[in-house]
Amino acid sequence: MLSSILKRERAVQVNIAIMRTFVQMRQLAASSVELTRRIDELEGKYDSQFRVVFDAIRQMMTPMPGDRKPIGFRVEDGSS
Numbered sequence: 001m002l003s004s005i006l007k008r009e010r011a012v013q014v015n016i017a018i019m020r021t022f023v024q025m026r027q028l029a030a031s032s033v034e035l036t037r038r039i040d041e042l043e044g045k046y047d048s049q050f051r052v053v054f055d056a057i058r059q060m061m062t063p064m065p066g067d068r069k070p071i072g073f074r075v076e077d078g079s080s
Contacts, residue, residue, distance in 0.1 A: 005029045019071045
């Protein structure tokens with residue numbers, strides 16, 4: 001959102017870096033067996049009111065399909 005408001009190269013680069021960080025965080029969460037185990041333990045301790053929270057966390061931990069386009073701008077060379 002920052003790059004769409006400011007329309008500066010620096011803002012665009014910061015926005016891309018933020019998006020890449022979130023993608024890395026998602027990948028880290030998806031690959032963490034320890035995190036999954038701890039979520040299972042917590043889920044057993046709390047009542048059904050937190051079920052929505054745990055379901056949302058599990059959904060975020062699910063790996064995204066690998067065929068997604070990379071985030072960011074690409075410069076077309078115009079030679080085609």
